[in-house]
Amino acid sequence: MKKYIAAGLVAALMSSVAPASAATQIEFWHAFTGRLGELLDEQVAKFNASQSDYTVVATNKGNYSETLNAGIAAFRAGEQPDVLQVFEVGTATMMAAEGAIKPVYEVMADSGLPFDQSVYLAAVAGYYTTTDGQMLSLPYNSSTPVLYVNKDALKAAGLDPEMDLSTWEMVGTALDALKESGSKCPLTTAWQSWVHLENLSAYHNVPFASKENGFGGLDTELSFNGDVQVKHIDTLGQWAKDGKFIYSGRRNEGGAPFRAGECALFTESSAGYAGVKKEATFDFAIRPLPYWSDVEGAPQNTIIGGASLWVLEGQTAEEYKGVAAFFNFLSSSDIQAKWHQDTGYLPITMAAYEATKASGFYGENPGTDISIIQMTGKAPTANSKGLRLGNFDQIRGIIDEELEGVWNGAKSAKDALDSAVSRGDELLRRFEQANR
Amino acid sequence: MEKRVVFNNRWLPYLLVAPQLLVTFVFFFWPAGQAIYQSAFIPDPFGLKTQFVGLGNFEYLFGNRYYLESFFTTAIFSVLVTVSSMSFALWLAVLADRVIKGSSAYRTLLIWPYAVAPAIAGVLWLFMFNPFTGIIAWMLFQVGYVWNHNLDGGQAMALVVAASAWKQISYNFLFFLAGLQAIPKSVIEAAAIDGASFWRRFWTIIFPLLSPTTFFLLVVNVIYAFFDTFGVIHTITQGGPQQSTTILVYKVFADGFVGQDLGSSAAQSVVLLVLVGILTVVQFRFIERRVHY
Numbered sequence: 001m002k003k004y005i006a007a008g009l010v011a012a013l014m015s016s017v018a019p020a021s022a023a024t025q026i027e028f029w030h031a032f033t034g035r036l037g038e039l040l041d042e043q044v045a046k047f048n049a050s051q052s053d054y055t056v057v058a059t060n061k062g063n064y065s066e067t068l069n070a071g072i073a074a075f076r077a078g079e080q081p082d083v084l085q086v087f088e089v090g091t092a093t094m095m096a097a098e099g100a101i102k103p104v105y106e107v108m109a110d111s112g113l114p115f116d117q118s119v120y121l122a123a124v125a126g127y128y129t130t131t132d133g134q135m136l137s138l139p140y141n142s143s144t145p146v147l148y149v150n151k152d153a154l155k156a157a158g159l160d161p162e163m164d165l166s167t168w169e170m171v172g173t174a175l176d177a178l179k180e181s182g183s184k185c186p187l188t189t190a191w192q193s194w195v196h197l198e199n200l201s202a203y204h205n206v207p208f209a210s211k212e213n214g215f216g217g218l219d220t221e222l223s224f225n226g227d228v229q230v231k232h233i234d235t236l237g238q239w240a241k242d243g244k245f246i247y248s249g250r251r252n253e254g255g256a257p258f259r260a261g262e263c264a265l266f267t268e269s270s271a272g273y274a275g276v277k278k279e280a281t282f283d284f285a286i287r288p289l290p291y292w293s294d295v296e297g298a299p300q301n302t303i304i305g306g307a308s309l310w311v312l313e314g315q316t317a318e319e320y321k322g323v324a325a326f327f328n329f330l331s332s333s334d335i336q337a338k339w340h341q342d343t344g345y346l347p348i349t350m351a352a353y354e355a356t357k358a359s360g361f362y363g364e365n366p367g368t369d370i371s372i373i374q375m376t377g378k379a380p381t382a383n384s385k386g387l388r389l390g391n392f393d394q395i396r397g398i399i400d401e402e403l404e405g406v407w408n409g410a411k412s413a414k415d416a417l418d419s420a421v422s423r424g425d426e427l428l429r430r431f432e433q434a435n436r
Numbered sequence: 437m438e439k440r441v442v443f444n445n446r447w448l449p450y451l452l453v454a455p456q457l458l459v460t461f462v463f464f465f466w467p468a469g470q471a472i473y474q475s476a477f478i479p480d481p482f483g484l485k486t487q488f489v490g491l492g493n494f495e496y497l498f499g500n501r502y503y504l505e506s507f508f509t510t511a512i513f514s515v516l517v518t519v520s521s522m523s524f525a526l527w528l529a530v531l532a533d534r535v536i537k538g539s540s541a542y543r544t545l546l547i548w549p550y551a552v553a554p555a556i557a558g559v560l561w562l563f564m565f566n567p568f569t570g571i572i573a574w575m576l577f578q579v580g581y582v583w584n585h586n587l588d589g590g591q592a593m594a595l596v597v598a599a600s601a602w603k604q605i606s607y608n609f610l611f612f613l614a615g616l617q618a619i620p621k622s623v624i625e626a627a628a629i630d631g632a633s634f635w636r637r638f639w640t641i642i643f644p645l646l647s648p649t650t651f652f653l654l655v656v657n658v659i660y661a662f663f664d665t666f667g668v669i670h671t672i673t674q675g676g677p678q679q680s681t682t683i684l685v686y687k688v689f690a691d692g693f694v695g696q697d698l699g700s701s702a703a704q705s706v707v708l709l710v711l712v713g714i715l716t717v718v719q720f721r722f723i724e725r726r727v728h729y
Contacts, residue, residue, distance in 0.1 A: 075482050097484060247584075248568060394691070394695040397694075400676060401676055401677065401679055404678050430496070
C-alpha cells in the first residue's frame with residue numbers, strides 16, 4: 001500500500017511539473033535480436049509515430065529464457081516492465097503467477113477500446129486462452145512445424161521432385177531411395193520434442209498430457225507414451241539406425257546442413273522459411289508436416305510455438321490504456337500481414353491472412369500458406385489446442401535426453417518415452433506444489 | 437626482550453581487518469546463508485508465495501537417480517580437466533623455460549587463451565567439432581572415424597573436457613613458469629655436473645621443488661572445474677546427450693535459471709558448498725603433507 005501511495009505522490013508531482021502533453025511511457029521487454037529485432041523496432045516506431053499519448057520503449061533482454069528471468073527478477077524488485085515477451089513453454093509459469101500478471105482480456109476491457117476475440121485465429125490464440133475462452137496474453141510470434149524438401153536431392157535420387165510426401169509412409173519410401181542413392185543425410189529435424197512429440201500428438205488427435213494437455217488444471221499427467229507416439233519414435237529410431245534419419249541437435253542445428261544442401265528432408269518451424277530462402281542454392285519446397293495414414297482422424301491440426309506478450313501487474317491505469325492501444329495496433333491487419341510476410345510467422349488474425357492472400361504473396365512464395373492451412377484446417381480439439389504444462393522447459397530437456405537414447409540405440413522407443421513420462425511427471429508435481 | 441610486534445590498542449587490529457571481513461561477509465557469507473535459508477522452501481518464481489518444506493528439497497534431490505549420477509559425472513569431468521590442463525601446462529612451461537631466444541614472445545602467446553571467456557571457448561571448440569560442418573569432425577571422417585558428440589556421450593565428455601582444459605592451460609602455464617624460474621639454477625647445474633639426465637633432474641629436483649605451485653594449482657583447478665565451466669557446457673552440450681555432461685554446477689544453473697525451480701537450485705548450491713568444503717579440507721589435510729615449501 002505504502003508503495004502505491006508513494007508512487008501516486010510521485011506521479012502527482014510529475015504531472016504537475018511535466019507539460020500536460022507528455023506521453024506515457026510503456027516499457028516493452030523482448031527477446032528479439034538481429035533481423036527480428038529490427039522488424040520489432042520498426043513496429044514500435046510506427047506505433048509511436050501514429051499517436052502522441054504513449055511512447056513504447058522496446059528493450060532486448062537476451063534470449064527467451066533470459067528475458068523471462070529479467071522480467072521475474074524485475075518483478076521481485078518492483079521494477080517490472082508493462083509488457084514482457086514470454087515463449088510458449090513459459091505460458092504455464094506466467095498463468096500460475098496470479099498477482100504478477102494482468103490478463104489481456106482485462107487490460108482491454110478496462111481500457112474501453114474495442115476488442116473482439118473472435119477475429120484472432122483460434123488455433124493461435126487458443127494456446128494463450130483459458131478453458132472458458134478468455135485471452136490471457138497476446139499472441140505475437142507464432143509458427144508451426146512444416147516439412148522442407150530439397151527438390152534437387154530428390155531428383156538426384158531418381159525420385160519425382162513433386163512426389164507426394166504427405167504421410168510418413170511415403171516419406172519412408174523416399175528415404176529408402178535417398179539412402180540407396182548415397183545421400184548422407186536423407187532426413188533431419190529441428191526441435192525434436194516440439195515436432196515429433198508435441199505436434200505429432202496434436203496432429204493425430206491423441207493427448208500429450210491429461211486434463212486437456214494441462215489446460216484443465218495443475219494436476220495434469222503426461223501421456224505421450226501412447227501407441228501413436230511410440231510407433232513414430234520407434235520408426236525414427238529405426239531410420240536413425242539405418243542412417244536415414246540424422247540427429248543434428250536439440251535446437252535447430254539441422255538448419256545449417258539443410259540450407260547447405262546436405263540434407264534432403266527437414267522438419268522445422270515455418271519461421272525457418274526466411275533463412276532457407278536466403279541461403280539455399282537449390283530448388284526447395286515447403287510441404288505440410290507428414291502424418292501416419294493409419295491413425296484415425298489424422299491429420300487434425302498442428303500447434304504453435306513462439307511467444308506471446310504478457311502484461312504485468314502493478315502499473316498505472318494510464319499505462320494499461322497505452323498497452324491496450326499498442327496491442328490493438330499490433331493486431332491490425334496491416335501490421336500483422338507485413339509481419340507474417342517478412343518473418344514467416346503466422347498472422348494472428350484471419351483478416352491479416354486474407355490481406356496477404358489478396359496481395360498475391362502466396363502465389364509468389366509458394367508454400368508460405370501451408371502453415372496456416374495446416375493449423376486452421378480443422379477446429380482444434382482438447383488434444384490439439386496447445387499445451388499448458390509447468391516446468392515445461394525442463395520437461396523438454398528430459399524428452400531430448402530420452403530421445404537421444406533412442407537415436408543412439410541405447411533405448412527402445414517405449415522405454416525412453418515411459419521414462420520421459422515418469423521423470424516429467426515428477427517435475428509437474430513439483431510445479432503443482434510450488435503453485436498450490 | 438619481546439620480539440613480536442604487538443598492537444597496544446585492542447580495537448585497531450579489528451578495525452584494520454574490518455574491510456576484508458566486510459567484503460567476505462557481504463559477498464560470501466550472506467549469499468551462502470541465503471542459499472541455506474532458501475533451500476528449506478519451495479517458492480514460486482515471482483516470489484508471490486512460498487512454502488516451507490524443511491528438508492523436502494534435499495529428499496527430492498537425493499531420491500533422484502540422475503542427481504546421484506551427476507556426482508559421478510562431475511568427478512570424472514573434474515579429474516580429467518585438472519589432470520590434462522595441469523600436465524599439459526607443465527610440459528609447456530618446462531619447454532618455455534628452456535627457450536633462450538624469443539622466450540617472451542612464446543610466453544605471451546601461451547597466456548592469451550586465458551583472456552577468452554568460457555562461453556566463447558565453448559563456441560570455438562563447437563565450430564571445430566560440429567558434426568556436420570566442423571573442420572576436425574570432417575578430418576576425422578576422412579580417416580574413417582564418425583564424430584557426433586550430439587549422440588555419443590564419451591565424445592561429448594571429451595569435447596567439454598578439452599575446451600575447459602584448454603582455457604585453463606594458460607593460467608597454469610603462467611604459475612608453473614614462475615615456479616620453475618624460482619628454482620635456484622645452481623642446484624640443477626650441480627646435478628647436471630654429477631651426470632644426472634634431464635628426466636632424473638626433473639623428477640628428483642624440479643618436480644619436488646615445484647610442489648607448492650602444483651598444490652596451489654590443484655586447488656584452483658578443481659574449483660575451476662567445479663564452478664567456472666558451466667559456460668563451456670552450456671554452449672557445447674547443454675548437459676547432453678542423456679545427461680552425460682551434466683555436472684553439478686550446470687544442474688544448479690539449469691534448474692534455477694531455466695527451470696525457475698529456486699528451491700531445488702538453492703538446495704543444490706548447499707550440497708555443492710558442503711562438497712567443496714570437504715574437498716578443500718581433504719586437499720589441505722592429506723595432499724599438502726607431501727608438499728615441500
